[in-house]
Each structure stands twice: as C-alpha cells, then as structure tokens.
Amino acid sequence: MVKTILMFVAAYLLGSIPSGVWIGKKMYGKDIREFGSGNSGTTNTFRVLGFKAGVMVLLADVLKGTVAGMLPYLLHSDLNPMVVGLGAIIGHTFPIFAQFKGGKAVATSAGVLLAYNSPFFIFSVSLFLIILYFSRMVSFSSMLALLIITPSSLMTHDWILTTIAGILTIFIIIRHKENIKRIRLGTESKVPFGYGYKKSKKDSQ
Incomplete structure (x- = not known):
C-alpha cells in the first residue's frame, strides 16, 4: 500500500x-x-x-x-x-x-501508453497524425483519435486499458470545451501543413 x-x-x-x-x-x-x-x-x-x-x-x-x-x-x-x-x-x-x-494532458497520456503498450501507442499516434493531416486541427485530432482509440482498445482484451482510455476521452473532451466552441465557429487554429494547406508569400519569406 x-x-x-x-x-x-x-x-x-x-x-x-x-x-x-x-x-x-x-x-x-x-x-x-x-x-x-x-x-x-x-x-x-x-x-x-x-x-x-x-x-x-x-x-x-x-x-x-x-x-x-x-x-x-x-x-x-x-x-x-x-x-x-x-x-x-x-x-x-x-x-x-x-x-x-x-x-490538456494529451502528450503525457501518450507517454503513459508508450510505457504500457508500445504497439498500441504506435497505432494511436499514427491515427492522430492521419486525422491531423486532413483536419489540420490538433484539438479536433486529439478528440477524434481518442473516440476511435477507446473502442479499438477492446481488441487488446485489456479492460484496464479500455476503461482508462474511456475516462481519458471524457476528461480530455471536457478540457477542450473552448476548442469545441471555436471549431463550431470555424475559428480554431490550424497547423501550417496538411491537406488543403497553401503556403502564403509571408510563410515563404
């Protein structure tokens, strides 16, 4: 104890x-x-x-x-x-x-997963990066990835991993409530790469 x-x-x-x-x-x-x-x-x-x-x-x-x-x-x-x-x-x-x-603990949560189940960590990070490439929004990618990761973790037959993944999904979505508002308004910040990104003259200077 x-x-x-x-x-x-x-x-x-x-x-x-x-x-x-x-x-x-x-x-x-x-x-x-x-x-x-x-x-x-x-x-x-x-x-x-x-x-x-x-x-x-x-x-x-x-x-x-x-x-x-x-x-x-x-x-x-x-x-x-x-x-x-x-x-x-x-x-x-x-x-x-x-x-x-x-x-918001996304990176730290990923670090815990790396220590516990590295193959599932690779799957999770790959999923996040794919969503990020197409959405260009870190917040959206984090939340959607977790929503997919939680049911996907059932394939590991590890109920502790699935339970904690579910808890983290709810927790991180709550932590992103301001981001969700900005996503709905179309004002959420986007990364300067990915699908549909066009480099401006300012970026090239």
Whole structure:
C-alpha cells in the first residue's frame, strides 16, 4: 500500500513539471500562459514559441508520462502502469509547480501508453497524425483519435486499458470545451501543413 501511494505521488510530481512554462521562461523570457490560448501545453508552445520549443515541450511531456508508467516495472510492483500513469496525467493537468494550471494532458497520456503498450501507442499516434493531416486541427485530432482509440482498445482484451482510455476521452473532451466552441465557429487554429494547406508569400519569406 505504501509503495502504491509513493508511486502515485511520484507520478503526480513528474506530471506536475510544467515543461512549457519553464522552457518559455528560461529560454525565451515568456510565460506562454499569457499568450495564445493561455494553455501551458505543447500546442500553445508551438504556436507562441515556435517549432524548436514545441518539440522540446512535446518530448518532455511524453517523457513525463513514460517515466511515470515505468515506475511499477522499475520498482517491481504488480500495480498496472496505466493506473500509476494517471498520477502523471493529473499532475500535468493540475501541476503543483504551476499554481495547478496545466495543459490538456494529451502528450503525457501518450507517454503513459508508450510505457504500457508500445504497439498500441504506435497505432494511436499514427491515427492522430492521419486525422491531423486532413483536419489540420490538433484539438479536433486529439478528440477524434481518442473516440476511435477507446473502442479499438477492446481488441487488446485489456479492460484496464479500455476503461482508462474511456475516462481519458471524457476528461480530455471536457478540457477542450473552448476548442469545441471555436471549431463550431470555424475559428480554431490550424497547423501550417496538411491537406488543403497553401503556403502564403509571408510563410515563404
């Protein structure tokens, strides 16, 4: 019991590391929560600080989930890694190191899945990228991918994975409520690539 609590606390603290906030402040002198969507996650980092910073935050956020998911393996515990990984997901969303104002936990959730089931992780990321290519909206791609991933996880015959995937789908859709409003209004930000994207003169300069 004590080991379980310690693992969950450790996972929460890992998830609480505000990668976007720290990288923005230390390397760019900006608090990304004051720009763009006001979110501290990967997508807003790409939007506000650019490609290099976005990649660093993406890798850091995925790594947080992966390390958290590996804790049961490292500590020789029988506790399901997905359950421990929930600590990192909660930490990323409500980080103690950033006034409990965090991101939407998509990248960190992917990191937990990577530690737990790498083939299904590859399937999930591939699905997300395909949807992103055609929609050009990260928020829409995240939500639709999860809506497909949850029933698809039934093929793994792993009820814990399916249950947690279902919980995360509901949670992440709720976290994207403002994005859903913008999608309906046709004002949601789109990535500068993918189907139908035309490079402008400004982009080529």
